Amino acid sequence: MKVRVLAFARVRELLGSPREVELPAGATAGALWDDLAKTCQELPQLAQSTRIARNGRMVPREERLEDGDEIALLPAAGGG
Amino acid sequence: MFAIVLDPIDVAAIARSVRTDACGAVITFAGVVREMSDDDRPVTGLSYEAHESMAAAEFEAIAREARDRFGPCEISVAHRIGDLQVGEVSVVVAVGAPHRGAAFDACEFTIDELKRRAPIWKKEHYAQGGSRWRSNPGVQT
Numbered sequence: 001m002k003v004r005v006l007a008f009a010r011v012r013e014l015l016g017s018p019r020e021v022e023l024p025a026g027a028t029a030g031a032l033w034d035d036l037a038k039t040c041q042e043l044p045q046l047a048q049s050t051r052i053a054r055n056g057r058m059v060p061r062e063e064r065l066e067d068g069d070e071i072a073l074l075p076a077a078g079g080g
Numbered sequence: 081m082f083a084i085v086l087d088p089i090d091v092a093a094i095a096r097s098v099r100t101d102a103c104g105a106v107i108t109f110a111g112v113v114r115e116m117s118d119d120d121r122p123v124t125g126l127s128y129e130a131h132e133s134m135a136a137a138e139f140e141a142i143a144r145e146a147r148d149r150f151g152p153c154e155i156s157v158a159h160r161i162g163d164l165q166v167g168e169v170s171v172v173v174a175v176g177a178p179h180r181g182a183a184f185d186a187c188e189f190t191i192d193e194l195k196r197r198a199p200i201w202k203k204e205h206y207a208q209g210g211s212r213w214r215s216n217p218g219v220q221t
Binding site: 006008012048051053056075078079080 | 135170195196197214221
């Protein structure tokens with residue numbers, strides 16, 4: 001299956017613009033993060049402070065993803 | 081209105097958007113880019129980015145919570161994204177309510193929760209060179 005990954009702030013700088021990621025069927029949000037973390041040395045340090053949203057809703061790392069999902073990687077916020 | 085915007089925010093227009101004939105008070109808060117970081121480094125400007133649809137939905141959720149806590153009121157929130165210079169307005173919260181106490185309370189609650197919860201990020205650019213993403217104290221992770 002394929003999901004679309006959006007990243008923001010430092011995570012976006014590390015991963016680049018929105019991208020499609022191919023995952024095995026039934027993969028979790030955590031598995032997606034782990035796959036991405038393998039491609040980038042700095043990313044694992046941001047695991048604690050980065051939340052994951054699936055189609056606009058925050059989800060736990062155990063959440064199972066589906067084909068076509070939009071996954072957003074949201075580092076600690078700094079608005080205002 | 082709940083919006084993420086690229087262009088400079090018209091503070092007066094946001095204030096007008098919350099006024100009804102039931103209002104005895106309209107409170108407007110404007111967050112402004114300042115020349116110094118929290119750790120006392122001179123700043124030339126900030127770059128903001130947001131997950132736009134999630135941020136607008138979060139503004140709306142915060143406004144609902146504010147109404148539950150402080151009673152009926154109209155709330156608008158606008159936050160800029162892109163590159164801002166010192167002195168530019170980055171965020172505006174406006175509240176219209178029958179009385180000033182509830183309006184002040186709802187305005188403070190809304191900006192505090194926005195800073196803690198909304199998926200918006202800022203990068204500080206320093207006068208001496210370099211830049212850094214900064215998160216807010218007490219932010220949800």
